[in-house]
Amino acid sequence: MGNVVTTILGIIGAMTQQQTNGASLWGTLQAPTFPLFLTNNPLPNGFPWGSLTAAGSNPYTQAPNTGVIRSYDFTISRGTIAPDGYQKSVILINGQFPGPAIEANWGDTIQVTVNNQITGPEEGTSMHWHGLLQTGTPWMDGVPAVGQCPIAPGSSFTYQFQASLYGTTWYHSHYSAQYSGGLLGPLIIHGPSNANYDIDLGPVFLTDYYHTEYFQIVEDIMKPLTDGGNPKPASDNNLINGKMNFDCSTVAAGDTTPCTDGAGISKFKFTTGKTHRLRLINAGSEGIQRFSIDGHNLTVTANDFVPIQPYTTKVVTLGIGQRTDVLVTANAGNAQSAWWMRSNISAPCTEANQPNALAAIYYDKAVTTQAPTSTAWNVPDPGTCANDDLSLTVPYYSIAAATPSTTKTMVIDYIINATGSFLWTLDGTSARVNYNNPVLLLAEQGNLTYPEEWNVKNFGTNTTVRVVINNPSPAAHPMHLHGHNMQILSEGAGDWDGSSVGNANNPQRRDVQLVRAGGHFVMQYSLDNPGAWPFHCHIAWHVSGGLYSTFLERPADIAKDSGIPMVIQETCTNWKKYTNADVVDQIDSGV
Numbered sequence: 001m002g003n004v005v006t007t008i009l010g011i012i013g014a015m016t017q018q019q020t021n022g023a024s025l026w027g028t029l030q031a032p033t034f035p036l037f038l039t040n041n042p043l044p045n046g047f048p049w050g051s052l053t054a055a056g057s058n059p060y061t062q063a064p065n066t067g068v069i070r071s072y073d074f075t076i077s078r079g080t081i082a083p084d085g086y087q088k089s090v091i092l093i094n095g096q097f098p099g100p101a102i103e104a105n106w107g108d109t110i111q112v113t114v115n116n117q118i119t120g121p122e123e124g125t126s127m128h129w130h131g132l133l134q135t136g137t138p139w140m141d142g143v144p145a146v147g148q149c150p151i152a153p154g155s156s157f158t159y160q161f162q163a164s165l166y167g168t169t170w171y172h173s174h175y176s177a178q179y180s181g182g183l184l185g186p187l188i189i190h191g192p193s194n195a196n197y198d199i200d201l202g203p204v205f206l207t208d209y210y211h212t213e214y215f216q217i218v219e220d221i222m223k224p225l226t227d228g229g230n231p232k233p234a235s236d237n238n239l240i241n242g243k244m245n246f247d248c249s250t251v252a253a254g255d256t257t258p259c260t261d262g263a264g265i266s267k268f269k270f271t272t273g274k275t276h277r278l279r280l281i282n283a284g285s286e287g288i289q290r291f292s293i294d295g296h297n298l299t300v301t302a303n304d305f306v307p308i309q310p311y312t313t314k315v316v317t318l319g320i321g322q323r324t325d326v327l328v329t330a331n332a333g334n335a336q337s338a339w340w341m342r343s344n345i346s347a348p349c350t351e352a353n354q355p356n357a358l359a360a361i362y363y364d365k366a367v368t369t370q371a372p373t374s375t376a377w378n379v380p381d382p383g384t385c386a387n388d389d390l391s392l393t394v395p396y397y398s399i400a401a402a403t404p405s406t407t408k409t410m411v412i413d414y415i416i417n418a419t420g421s422f423l424w425t426l427d428g429t430s431a432r433v434n435y436n437n438p439v440l441l442l443a444e445q446g447n448l449t450y451p452e453e454w455n456v457k458n459f460g461t462n463t464t465v466r467v468v469i470n471n472p473s474p475a476a477h478p479m480h481l482h483g484h485n486m487q488i489l490s491e492g493a494g495d496w497d498g499s500s501v502g503n504a505n506n507p508q509r510r511d512v513q514l515v516r517a518g519g520h521f522v523m524q525y526s527l528d529n530p531g532a533w534p535f536h537c538h539i540a541w542h543v544s545g546g547l548y549s550t551f552l553e554r555p556a557d558i559a560k561d562s563g564i565p566m567v568i569q570e571t572c573t574n575w576k577k578y579t580n581a582d583v584v585d586q587i588d589s590g591v
């Protein structure tokens, strides 16, 4: 990477923000701090959660019902931008990459109309609200073939759901690996606090970045190995809030795509002496990120949607889909000082050609056209491809682990299928969903018999399900469960020993957990949310390759209460109409 990154060109930025990120302001000194909406949409007392607290209120049962609706309108369309200077066709939300912020208070209703204007070529789409529980609205979870049919090209769909938890998350397309093409953005929900800070700097997106279009990458990973199939594509760069410089001299010979050195990096303003909240989000396709700020400690206050007892560290590790809220106090230098923010893709865990992302942090009187000169912390990568030890992450609101009513062991592995493609398996099956037949709609009709390749697990009326994941495969996997926070009971090397459970009185909870290569993790959740909930690896290329399952929860209650609105069936009518006229090339698992 070398000097390209630290040249004056790369600090001032050789391209305009419009050229690199479209209409997005993320990464610029003009990006807003949070809360954003209070000025134009004030609430009676600023916030609606009254006497509810992070330590004393159950986040799963005590969400207020504010009656406030936060409405957004998203138009999804193709565009050409150059986030790191290398020109690329991407899919944008309202012309922006990363997409616009959705912001709400705990207990508000979020309403988002998604207009699918993807053309040349057309694609279906869907939008998933990562980590939100969707209690009572499983059809609003945004996963095609599970809760809805894809949103057909030219049509629109309005999602509406409660901001049931509070903290930091993101939304992203759940149609094939489409989010890797640009369809993602931040979702911030304000709620009770478990640590004091002065300034909320908002989202810090950490994303590995590929110069090849997502559709091409997915085609390549699904191909027979003997026909050029490549299940482990290497990323080309690493971005912070959608920006980074790139050394155009490394572009392959014969590639004539326009490429500009020094496109520009993200910049953040720190106010001297103040404490800043940064909402770290690994929204990449594959890479495990190791985030740090030269000269500064990070105080971790939440993982995913779960506030934890704060602890201090120099490096935070995030697998794909994971979020970590950190507090950083600007007390490391004088008001003129500037510092590098770094996010390194963990080399032992990931294929990456340029793994190290940089952004600049300027204290309030620093010259923002100069490169910081700070030195990186020396914290060697342990190479375990694992999250911080479970003993470090203690939820602020305690919930003990109940005795499970069933335990299901699932193995993550891979196969080479009969025609030579490398596919991932979860519990012996490489999944492939059917866009025309959402599981939730079939369950509503009482149909609980599905093709093997959908990989549906029916947990019936169990009260608590424990899932043991053993991973003899040669890769780490960030495993994500929809509709719930998982209680993480054990994580480590080798298969689970069948008994060890750490901190059973108050285990870490989160919605994505890394399982290391050759390792295991054990999780459980209570079946308090009838629905059809995806459980999958969040690496885009792995879930495309079949590392996916749908967990069916209390299907009798889905059939009985059948509140599924007619607009869901309508997504299928529209999709059927579209697919009758245009053959859809489902190149992967579909999700």
Ligand SMILES: *[C@@H]1O[C@H](CO)[C@@H](O)[C@H](O)[C@H]1NC(C)=O
Pocket: 295, 296, 297, 312, 332
């Ligand atoms: C960072 O935290 C360590 C351990 O708590 C402490 O010794 C050190 O002084 C802190 N450094 C800064 C720059 O705040």
Ligand SMILES: *[C@@H]1O[C@H](CO)[C@@H](O)[C@H](O)[C@H]1NC(C)=O
Pocket: 290, 291, 292, 315, 342, 343, 344, 356, 376, 377, 378, 379, 380, 381
């Ligand atoms: C990140 O990479 C840089 C450049 O190789 C290195 O100096 C730094 O120590 C790394 N940081 C961490 C936390 O691994």
Ligand SMILES: *[C@@H]1O[C@H](CO)[C@@H](O)[C@H](O)[C@H]1NC(C)=O
Pocket: 222, 223, 417, 418, 419, 420, 421, 423, 587, 588
């Ligand atoms: C193997 O997997 C590829 C990719 O999903 C698929 O196109 C092909 O049909 C599969 N082969 C067989 C024999 O199922």
Ligand SMILES: *[C@@H]1O[C@H](CO)[C@@H](O)[C@H](O)[C@H]1NC(C)=O
Pocket: 437, 442, 447, 448, 449, 450, 451
């Ligand atoms: C349930 O749905 C599946 C998938 O559409 C179908 O193959 C099966 O025949 C259905 N079963 C019943 C009993 O309708």
Ligand SMILES: *[C@@H]1O[C@H](CO)[C@@H](O)[C@H](O)[C@H]1NC(C)=O
Pocket: 405, 406, 407, 408, 458, 459, 460, 461, 462
């Ligand atoms: C509990 O889950 C298991 C699968 O692990 C399933 O076989 C069983 O039928 C479920 N029990 C009930 C009561 O639904």
Ligand SMILES: [Cu+2]
Pocket: 475, 476, 477, 478, 537, 538, 539, 542, 543, 547
């Ligand atoms: Cu994976």
